[in-house]
Amino acid sequence: EDQVTQSPEALRLQEGESSSLNCSYTVSGLRGLFWYRQDPGKGPEFLFTLYSAGEEKEKERLKATLTKKESFLHITAPKPEDSATYLCAVQASYGGSQGNLIFGKGTKLSVKP
């Protein structure tokens, strides 16, 4: 069964304290892995797509990496405005859920000034 597990469930950081969020997945052939940011009461905002192991993408203080079993979202010197829930999703190449996004439960990040 295709599934996504994100850890930790919640993470509290001080401003400037770098850390990483984890997304572990099992999927019937990975077509793509997606990271989203979601603010309270809003819809998820697309951040990155990763397609193959070894791929990396960066945007401001965020850097996403991918291996054959997991992805990391590294946050360098975070600021309070980075506080949000970060969602990971995978898309399978084949199988019953082919083409659909399978989401994890998310990691709620709080950055204190």
Next chain:
Amino acid sequence: ETGVTQTPRHLVMGMTNKKSLKCEQHLGHNAMYWYKQSAKKPLELMFVYNFKEQTENNSVPSRFSPECPNSSHLFLHLHTLQPEDSALYLCASSPGGGSYEQYFGPGTRLTVT
């Protein structure tokens, strides 16, 4: 208007009411989706439409009825809902074809009393 819009943003309805949620995408995409987001749970895919044709119904109860009159508009008709249907309902769209990123609207916060 840009991106994906949803109306209403908030809805309170009784169990015997009938209401509809509306979604419109201004991105020229060909696929549209309805998701349900409940606390402590991953996003649950409900329906998928590709080029106005329903391609996925993820075992959703018949009290939820989708409608997709064209590639830009998507509706979710609600009737005789249960309190456990209270959640954030999210609409998303994607280009289809070789591009798989989904772009989300702000959601409708539904409360069933």
